[in-house]
Structures are given as C-alpha cells and as structure tokens.
Amino acid sequence: MTDVGLVAPSTQILAERRRFRVLRKLAAHRSFKIGLVLVTVLALCAIIGPMLTGTDPTAMSIRYRFKPPSARFPFGSDQYGRDILTRVLYGGRLSLGIGFSVALLSGVFGAMIGILAGYFRALDPYVMRLMDALMAFPAILLAIGIGAALGAQASSIVVALSVAYVPRTARIVRASVLVIREMEYLQAARVSGAGDAHIIVKHVLPNCLGPLIVQLTFIFAYAILAEATLSFLGIGPPPPAPSWGNIIAEGRDYSVEAWWVMLFPGLAVSLAALGMNLLGDGLRDVLDPRLKIET
Amino acid sequence: MREAPIVIVRDLVKTFAARGASLRAVDGVSFDVGQGETLGLVGESGSGKSTTGRILVGLEAATSGSIRLFDQEISPASGKAALRAVRRRLQFVFQDPQNSLNPRMRAQDAIAEPLDVAGGLSRAARNDRVRELLEMVGLPRSCGDRFPHEFSGGQRQRIGIARALALKPEFIVCDEPVSSLDVSMQAQIVNLLLDLQERLGLSYLFIAHDLAVVRSISARVAVMYAGSIVEIAPRHELYTSPRHPYTQALLAAIPRVKPNKARAAVVTGELPSQIDTVPGCTFHPRCPFAFERCRAEKPKLREIAPSHLAACHLHDVPA
Numbered sequence: 001m002t003d004v005g006l007v008a009p010s011t012q013i014l015a016e017r018r019r020f021r022v023l024r025k026l027a028a029h030r031s032f033k034i035g036l037v038l039v040t041v042l043a044l045c046a047i048i049g050p051m052l053t054g055t056d057p058t059a060m061s062i063r064y065r066f067k068p069p070s071a072r073f074p075f076g077s078d079q080y081g082r083d084i085l086t087r088v089l090y091g092g093r094l095s096l097g098i099g100f101s102v103a104l105l106s107g108v109f110g111a112m113i114g115i116l117a118g119y120f121r122a123l124d125p126y127v128m129r130l131m132d133a134l135m136a137f138p139a140i141l142l143a144i145g146i147g148a149a150l151g152a153q154a155s156s157i158v159v160a161l162s163v164a165y166v167p168r169t170a171r172i173v174r175a176s177v178l179v180i181r182e183m184e185y186l187q188a189a190r191v192s193g194a195g196d197a198h199i200i201v202k203h204v205l206p207n208c209l210g211p212l213i214v215q216l217t218f219i220f221a222y223a224i225l226a227e228a229t230l231s232f233l234g235i236g237p238p239p240p241a242p243s244w245g246n247i248i249a250e251g252r253d254y255s256v257e258a259w260w261v262m263l264f265p266g267l268a269v270s271l272a273a274l275g276m277n278l279l280g281d282g283l284r285d286v287l288d289p290r291l292k293i294e295t
Numbered sequence: 296m297r298e299a300p301i302v303i304v305r306d307l308v309k310t311f312a313a314r315g316a317s318l319r320a321v322d323g324v325s326f327d328v329g330q331g332e333t334l335g336l337v338g339e340s341g342s343g344k345s346t347t348g349r350i351l352v353g354l355e356a357a358t359s360g361s362i363r364l365f366d367q368e369i370s371p372a373s374g375k376a377a378l379r380a381v382r383r384r385l386q387f388v389f390q391d392p393q394n395s396l397n398p399r400m401r402a403q404d405a406i407a408e409p410l411d412v413a414g415g416l417s418r419a420a421r422n423d424r425v426r427e428l429l430e431m432v433g434l435p436r437s438c439g440d441r442f443p444h445e446f447s448g449g450q451r452q453r454i455g456i457a458r459a460l461a462l463k464p465e466f467i468v469c470d471e472p473v474s475s476l477d478v479s480m481q482a483q484i485v486n487l488l489l490d491l492q493e494r495l496g497l498s499y500l501f502i503a504h505d506l507a508v509v510r511s512i513s514a515r516v517a518v519m520y521a522g523s524i525v526e527i528a529p530r531h532e533l534y535t536s537p538r539h540p541y542t543q544a545l546l547a548a549i550p551r552v553k554p555n556k557a558r559a560a561v562v563t564g565e566l567p568s569q570i571d572t573v574p575g576c577t578f579h580p581r582c583p584f585a586f587e588r589c590r591a592e593k594p595k596l597r598e599i600a601p602s603h604l605a606a607c608h609l610h611d612v613p614a
C-alpha cells in the first residue's frame with residue numbers, strides 16, 4: 001500500500017499547516033497584498049480619520065475659499081472654504097459604506113436568485129428572463145431611474161445600485177450552479193439520502209462562493225464608481241454631507257482654477273476601486289483549491 | 296443451492312427521450328444477486344450497464360419492470376418512499392472519485408455525509424465512526440481533515456468506498472470503480488473490495504467493461520449488449536465456455552501474452568441504434584453465425600446449462 005504510506009509522516013504538523021493554507025496563500029499573493037493594504041488604509045481612514053482631524057466637514061469659511069494644499073489645508077479647500085481632507089475622510093464613510101452595502105445586498109439576493117434558477121430548472125426561464133430584462137438597461141440608467149423614484153438619499157442609492165447589479169451576480173451564480181448540479185458529488189449526496197436543502201447548503205453554495213466573492217469585490221468597486229457618477233449627475237447622496245462623488249461633483253465647475261477639489265476625492269475613488277479589484281484578483285486565484293498559483 | 300437473493304430485478308426497462316424518438320437504454324433486464332455474492336456486469340459503452348446500476352440506487356427512475364430489494368418492492372409506482380426505506384442498506388461507488396467527491400469537503404465530512412443525513416449520531420460517535428471507516432479502507436486515521444485534491448486517485452477511491460460503507464449497507468453497486476485508476480491501483484482496490492466483502496458480508500453488483508477485472512472479483516458474470524443481458528453464468532463457466540457469440544467475441548478480444556491459440560473472430564461494427572431498433576436479435580447485424588430466425592425473432596434469456604443462461608437461438612433445443 002505505497003499510496004497510503006505517503007501521508008503517514010508528521011500528519012499532525014501538516015494538518016496544522018493546512019488549516020491556514022488559504023491565508024498563507026493569500027499572504028504570498030502580491031496583488032492581493034497590495035489590494036488589501038489599499039482597501040484597509042482607505043477603510044481605516046474612513047473609520048478613524050474623521051476623529052483625528054477635529055474639523056467639521058461642513059464648516060464653511062469664506063475667508064479660506066479655494067486655498068491650494070498647504071499645512072493648514074493638506075488637500076486644499078473648496079468654494080465654501082471647507083477642508084477637503086476632512087471631507088474626503090468623511091466622504092469615505094459614505095462612499096465605502098454604499099459600496100459595501102451594495103456588494104452585500106446584490107450578493108445575497110443574486111446568490112438566492114441564481115441558485116433558484118440554476119438548481120430548480122423549472123423556475124429558470126421566468127427568473128432569468130426577468131434578470132435579462134433588468135440587465136437590458138445600462139446599470140447606471142437603471143440606478144438613475146430607481147434613485148430618482150426613491151428620492152436622493154444614500155439608502156435609495158444603495159437600493160438602486162443593488163437592483164442594477166443583482167442580475168450580474170445572479171448570472172454568475174447560476175452559471176456556477178449549472179456546472180455544479182451536473183457534478184457527480186451531487187448524485188453521490190443524493191444516493192446518501194440527502195435532500196435539496198442539504199445539497200444546496202453543503203454542496204452548491206460552497207462551490208459557487210468563489211466566483212461570487214470575486215464578483216462582489218468588483219461590484220464593490222463598481223458601486224463606488226457609480227456612486228461618484230450618480231453624485232456627479234446630481235442624484236447621489238445630497239450635500240452638504242460629503243461623499244467622494246458629491247465632492248467631485250461640487251468641484252467640477254472649478255476644476256481648472258481649483259484642481260485639488262476634484263483630485264483628492266478622485267484619487268480616493270480610484271484607489272478604492274483599484275484596491276478592490278486587486279483584492280478580487282487575489283481571492284480568485286486562491287479560493288479555487290485546484291488552481292495552482294505561481295507567485 | 297444459493298440463498299434467497301437480496302436483489303431481484305425483472306424485465307427492467309429504461310427509455311430516454313432523444314430528439315423526439317425514444318431510446319431504449321435498458322431493454323428488459325432480469326437478474327438476481329444473492330447474499331454475499333458479487334455479480335459482475337460487463338458490456339461495452341452504451342450497453343446500459345451503468346443505467347441499470349443507477350436505477351437500482353434510485354439515481355434514475357425505471358420506465359417499467361420490477362425491482363425487489365431486501366423483500367421491498369421498488370417500482371415506478373411505489374416511488375421514493377419505498378426506496379427511502381431500503382436506502383441505508385444500499386450504496387453506490389462511483390467511477391471517478393475525482394468527480395464524486397466535493398472538492399471543498401474534507402475527507403471526513405465526505406465520509407460522514409451519509410451519517411449526517413441520516414442523523415442520530417453524536418459528534419464524538421460520528422468522528423469515531425469516520426476514523427474507523429478510514430482504517431477499514433486502509434487510510435491513516437488522521438487524514439480525515441484533508442481535501443480530496445490532497446489524495447491520490449487510489450486514495451480518493453478508498454474515500455469513496457469508506458463513504459459507501461458509512462451506513463453499514465448490505466448491497467453496493469460499484470459503477471466501474473477502478474476504470475479511472477492505473478493497473479496496480481486497480482488490483483489494490485479490487486483486493487480491498489474483496490476483503491471488505493469477506494469481513495462485512497457485502498453483496499456487490501460490479502459494473503465494468505474490463506473482463507479481467509470482473510473475472511477477479513465476481514462469482515457470476517452477466518454480459519450486456521444493447522440494453523439486454525445476452526449471457527449470465529458462473530464466472531468460471533463464462534470464461535471457459537462462453538455460449539453467446541458476443542461473449543465469445545468479447546473474450547477473444549482480451550489481449551494475450553502468447554497469441555498462438557486459435558481465436559474467435561473479434562466483432563467489428565458498432566452497437567446498433569437503440570432508437571430505430573431492428574427486429575430480431577440485437578446482435579444479429581454483427582453476429583458471424585446469424586441465420587434467418589435471428590433476423591425475425593428476439594431470443595429470450597433461457598437456461599442452457601445449470602445456472603448458465605444465454606439469449607441465443609443457436610442454443611435452442613431443436614423442435
């Protein structure tokens with residue numbers, strides 16, 4: 001039994017190491033690390049940053065209109081003399097919060113719809129035609145429509161973007177489920193007497209989670225960008241509460257004279273989107289246990 | 296005489312809908328499997344042998360015919376409730392453990408899945424049972440927390456077998472359990488199955504296309520062709536004096552080290568279409584001995600020697 005002998009030595013140590021295998025692989029993945037650092041730094045800034053600056057993001061001061069970056073205003077100030085750094089830090093709470101909520105909501109509902117459509121084939125045509133209908137609208141147009149109908153506030157942006165992105169997640173999940181449902185291990189589970197609920201929870205869901213999580217990191221990034229776009233178009237979270245999008249929107253008229261108003265929130269948006277994308281790439285490489293990665 | 300069979304299959308038919316027509320994948324199959332016995336089921340791809348096995352464990356529904364498992368009638372009419380009653384006593388080993396194990400499930404959870412579904416075991420009892428099963432199939436007790444891809448093909452098949460044994464079944468359908476393994480691993484798995492049979496008194500329906508493997512494990516062998524059993528006989532008799540021309544051709548096709556003996560003609564051509572069925576014997580277009588009657592009348596499986604059945608007009612008692 002030579003094939004058995006191979007696993008015998010130091011199984012205890014191996015088992016210990018295996019438990020952290022995914023984490024170790026992630027730690028060795030370069031773009032994941034860069035993404036993680038970017039996202040963590042931005043999230044930390046959004047969470048604890050506002051406590052450190054001590055200034056009010058809505059405090060106006062006509063005396064200090066359009067001050068370029070300096071010691072007093074590291075990121076400069078806008079047309080009302082508000083500190084851009086403080087506004088970007090506070091804006092991160094809203095923008096990242098919206099991105100996270102959209103990813104979470106479209107993930108949960110997309111997974112439910114995708115599994116229903118992929119697993120219970122009788123439902124598939126109805127559910128997916130509905131998703132196709134939603135997908136036929138450009139996501140941003142759909143979000144504008146829903147956002148306009150619900151009124152300009154952060155929560156309606158979340159709902160609007162979630163609805164806009166659900167078809168994508170549903171499609172990804174359905175595609176995974178269609179592959180998984182043909183797998184022999186589902187039949188094996190069935191021979192063991194397992195019912196649909198057991199099979200969905202134990203076999204279908206874990207195996208479609210990888211692509212879903214990857215997709216959600218991208219949706220997180222899209223949502224941040226979309227929030228900026230919607231704010232730019234005037235239907236984002238309403239001023240004076242700052243979000244990255246509406247800081248950019250307000251700075252747009254002065255972009256030549258006061259470039260810093262748009263630059264810093266713009267940088268934040270780009271870095272957040274880049275970070276989430278890198279994170280997603282890393283997760284995709286590592287979450288598939290069969291995929292060998294070279295780092 | 297043999298003991299009362301624990302599996303009795305009669306006139307099993309399975310048709311699949313195929314582009315408007317219907318395909319008879321299994322066309323009136325009948326056989327018995329006795330307590331502690333291994334029935335080998337051989338045939339080429341598409342002969343319906345896997346479908347037969349899958350119907351037995353409820354992975355496919357039979358179109359007609361009757362199946363009696365442990366004195367429990369399983370028919371299309373009695374449905375799933377009847378199957379559930381015998382489910383625990385009946386298991387299935389899949390061809391390719393690469394596909395039949397969930398890549399995200401640790402070996403211990405894959406093995407314990409039938410236990411978890413059945414319920415009623417404490418955590419500790421479950422884990423003890425898993426370790427016991429690992430040991431039974433010759434794997435280290437401690438390897439339960441590994442994932443399938445961390446095992447070799449042979450080890451994965453051992454996990455598949457351990458899983459099948461979890462609920463202490465009496466009858467296991469093995470669907471080409473060694474076809475995906477290399478030859479040395481095949482021997483190990485076959486020996487493991489024989490060893491387990493002896494220890495646990497298991498009965499097997501052993502499905503394979505490799506006659507040599509079937510020979511090493513089966514007490515009796517049934518040969519399937521185009522959805523029907525054409526010959527069924529005790530192992531020794533089937534291999535030494537095959538009576539059906541198809542069996543003769545199959546045996547002749549086994550490669551030999553010293554190919555000096557005169558051999559029966561190897562069959563040429565392909566399986567007949569199972570959609571547009573030809574009248575008469577399904578084998579007659581390829582049979583070197585076909586005569587008028589073969590083209591008109593389908594031969595029935597009948598006893599031509601003690602416990603030796605064949606479906607061929609050549610062995611009819613002249614009227």
